[in-house]
Amino acid sequence: MSYEHFLEGLAQRAGLPDSKTFLSTTHAEKYKFAITNRERGKGLVSRLSEYGIKIDGAKVLDVGCAYGGNTIEMTLAGATAVGIDIDEKWLKLGELNARGECSPTFYLCDASTKQARRLLQPHGPFDLVIVNDVFEHIFDTAGLLENVSSMVAKGGKLYFQVPNGLAPRFVLSEGHKKIFGISLLAPDYWPHFVKTPFHVYYRRWEYFHALFKEYGFDIELFESIQDMDEGWTRRKLGQEIKAITVEREKQQYTGHQGRFIDRALEAYFFELRQDLKSADWKTLKHKYRTAFWEGVITKR
Template sequence: MSYEGLPGFKKLLMQRYGINSIEEVQDPLAKMYLDFALSTVYRAELVKNIILKYTDIKGKRYLDVGCAYGGFLASFEKAGAVDVTGIDINEQLLDYSRAVIADCNSKARVYNKNIVNGEEVQPLGKFDLITCNDVIEHVDNPKAALNNMISMLNEKGTLFMQIPNRMSASFIRSDGHFQLFGISILPKPLADKYFNAVYPASRHDVTYKSLNYYLNNLKELGMECNVIKPMQEDKDKSLKSILNTFNECEKLINEDLISIPPELKDTVKKRVLKMSALFKRQYNKYLNLKNTGSNSSEVLAGKLIQKFGEDFWIILAGKPVCK
């Protein structure tokens, strides 16, 4: 289903953006946000298809944490999920969800609740399936969010998470939230300073964590985790693409990066060069191993692609089955 099948949703978007057609939007960042909104059902379908490879959806009680534009609610209900529920802390985004729900004649319910606050969300009960898609990096206490989501899972429940990778070469070149060069690899206080210099009237609500941070916390909560590898092209082709992106980053360093506060330019440059050099050392090691016919070259290639090539990590977590 495209946005063409969501007239109420599209109308609300047009009103909020103050436009009569999508083509009117020229600002790259605004266009990125608008495209993201309009793809809400399409993105949900992609996630649904991943989940269906590992577990059923039909008949399962479903919660979408950070439901935003509502596409996941409509898509998963259509796939047979029951008692479909969405939560978000942004009332404006919940308006979009309600528009999508109405357009789809869905019975889904949405609530203004914060996953970090257990007292707010626990009354919703237990769920068989919970999704948290591009959300966890926006919460101010990810440990509490993880704990509350796990506590809301039924004994055989499944948690699906999609999380942006701050080390992705393409995100270093232009991050997935604000299209800012190098911001994703800065420590949080410096990233805040960078963001506030560009968008002084807004709040920088993004905090990146490592993949191991999430895996370790989920394991501490008693979960078994499966990191889903995306469909990959030839590994050599993927690695060359990462190399080309880092080369682009090095070229950008030599340009007049007017968006970066002057006092942060040297820091950004050093960090970008450090990441590029780290990848290139490991890439050369991979090439040497491959030339010698070592099987470990494939292992190293996989690690490099996961660390620098995947824009998002996908985690499926569930409670161990007692035998």
């Protein structure tokens, strides 16, 4: 099984002798996102199929494909899929992950560049582009959308999932580094909290809305929040403010770290309290309760 080769490769990267050892250590939790890549890829095939997107026979581009879970599962579901990623170590694992099962094309390149467009253009026009947990890692999102927009078929779709840094869940524990408060900080502040180079661009929904519209896409967001009624949402957000305040007290931040976090929290609480006074239910759910904005945009 190619997935076994992938797990062995992942274990090696973590400096462990084999995948069995790897899966029985704390590494398994740390690498959960990677370990579940094929399962998540299968899930995405089902989700998009249910949504009426045809995978069999489609030309698919997987942007930021990493170890290839989505690229491979799309290929196994009958698509001709191409994956592109900026990180060679993940692409090497992608090759192992596909070995003996299927042969999608993988490219090592920054997807927002003109070079990427030259590499990818011959494989298009694409019916489906996947950008799963990738936008937050990309500085030049306009470059990426310009590329995608020129390579996607008319009526073609782009599926996206992107984390929301204002969601209390991520304020309490940032999704990548599991650190309190940093989802509220701009990337320039991250070196004060994490080993560099690493940072994430947490952008507001309005940014993506403008970006997608600018490049000629219609937007459809999936609804993921099941709050029973408006009162429940408001109470829940009130509780989250308390939980974040309590957690801040427990943190050992001092000096620069303390100042940056406290300033960010002050602005966050101010905005959230204002919104609790004046924003409608839909806005509250979308702006704070949704941890990942997920949806499909369609090329007009």
